[in-house]
Amino acid sequence: MTTTDTIQDLVPDKYKYGFVTAIDADTAPPGLNEATIHLISDRKQEPDWLRQWRLKALKHWLTMKPPHWAFLRYPEIDYQAISYYSAPKPARKDGPQSLDEIDPQIRQTYEKLGIPLEEQKALAGVAVDAVFDSVSVATTFKKKLAELGIIFCPISEAVRDHPDLVRQYLGSVVPYTDNFYATLNSAVFSDGSFAYIPKGVRCPMELSTYFRINAQRTGQFERTLIVADEGAYVSYLEGCTAPMRDENQLHAAVVELVALKDATIKYSTIQNWYPGDAQGKGGIYNFVTKRGACRGARAHISWTQVETGSAITWKYPSCILQGDDSVGEFYSVAMTNHHQQADTGTKMIHIGQRTRSTIVSKGISGGHGQNSYRGLVKILPGARHSRNYTQCDSLLLGDQCGAHTFPYIEVRNSSSRAEHEASTSKIAEDQLFYCHQRGLDEENAVALIVNGFCREVFKELPMEFAVEANKLLAISLEGSVG
């Protein structure tokens, strides 16, 4: 048996989050038109400005075509066959008032996923907002955060309780005209999380959102908005899973981050949507727009992502570095197995002077997986003395998979500098044998080597989640289930 065969035997994986929760759901009929928007707005009792915003987005979306520039292959999506709203039917008409009132079935689902919904069981220092299909079902630690003036709640609740803040920032980083999927999201977004950290406040715990697609033939279109006011700090983590289904499900989220003067936002993602089966059937189509704006001097936005799931990943968490001396970072691990495809990377737009950005991308491909890094570094004429460092490494676990790099670098002034380093490697037989000789079997050896490859990214994750990311990666690599 050659090393390649051996590794490919290991790469197939079992998806342990693939169960379906049987709950009563209020699901809109498939299709997208003005009536759909009204249905969503009615259900959510939204103010008129938001309804009008959605309608504008829909109108614009109808003039758009899906982009085809990514290195991805998939059949055309029939957007009229998707249901754009699904919510668990609440036991009470006005929704759960406390965690105890959440449908026990949903709570069990999150327990299976290891998400600490119950505050007493919560990981110390992690506040969780859980989004089940289209609706946010619980936000823990809300009171404790409120004492510091921090707002952390479902975005639908923020629209109601903090309309001025939402109105000021919603669409300010990703406008409703931005791109096909973001525009779609603007029209139909159902829920998501909202966080606001007031001036000078350091959020004392990790904020976390857990997304779960449960219902059949639904899309999930959540929208997250995080605003860190001057001098504020927040670390935020999102995790995602979905049941195993034969058909592909669409996920088109938008995340907007706003960091004002001296503010820092760390945004970490562990994306483990259902990737489809070994033959490439089913899985989530993940078309996500994530962007952060460093609006003030010395603002700092850091994206860290561990992408192990989804059949298709199309995602470019980006930073707009407007404030002088602001900093943007992107740390990414993307793993593609079987027939998974990922086209992911970042955009760093340098506008302010002395702005700095760092990009570290680690792509791992196994099976028939295709993994592309796509990045844009743009340093504008006024962004004098700016710097970018990009490092882009690919690891191939077999001979049927692919790794691709598409870097675009535009430097428009002479005092700035961009550096790009790239490498592609395979796990060497020597490395495996060395590990075996020390007592590690095939699975452990591959997992250890791959973890080493990802180290620079994992060290950017909050401690609790670095452990989770390690485990997740090991599960994706091994045949065994955690």
Place this chain on the structure above:
Amino acid sequence: MGEPLLQIEDLHAGIPGREILRGVNLTLPAGQVHALMGPNGSGKSTLAQVLAGREDYTITQGRILFAGQDLAALKPHERAAAGLFLAFQYPVEIPGVTGMQFLRAAVNAVRKQRGEPELDPVAMLKRLREAAKLVDCNPDTLKRPVNEGFSGGEKKRNEVFQLAALAPRLAVLDETDSGLDIDALQVVAKGVNALRRPDRAFLVITHYQRLLNYIVPDVVHVLVEGRIVKSGDRTLALDLEREGYAAVEEKAAV
């Protein structure tokens, strides 16, 4: 005495189309240090790789008994768990994996296979610190990625450190002296000597006599063209140094 720890009987092995080991016989009891010497291409490193279970080599005849067990039935990681350790001639870099992670994984993998409980992080740290002390190795090595950016000497010292941490029954040292200056050589030898125990055996593979001034062997074997042509006490190594392999080869050919 009991049975020997390692018993190699009429071992023939090689790569497809080429036999490299052509009838090796060797008996190594616990508590002893045997040196295996020989000219380049005689099959010394092949023997080390075959003992560790490298798939590139096939055994075509004969057998290897390790503590009474047929090694051919064991995969490389199972051989490690059974207590066989190979200090590599060219230690491999594992980028991003710290020495701590690596040894923790290795020690616990071995314990698990033996049905022993895994060591918790505190016990593990204690064990690794003790191992480092035993072979006079800087414990900060544990914080660095395995062999990455190490000098030749550091890599070899790290092998001896791993040897101490894994505490095997048989340690095969494959040209651990190659590329070392005299100071590094002494440090490595000192480490090995500190690890000598009545229940542990060493097979020290070397091209030069020099190492054997510091690691004094009980028996010296000379491997030429895939066969052990001569065995003797350590004076044999001195003869080789003086007369060269050619003389021994000639005698063996007679």
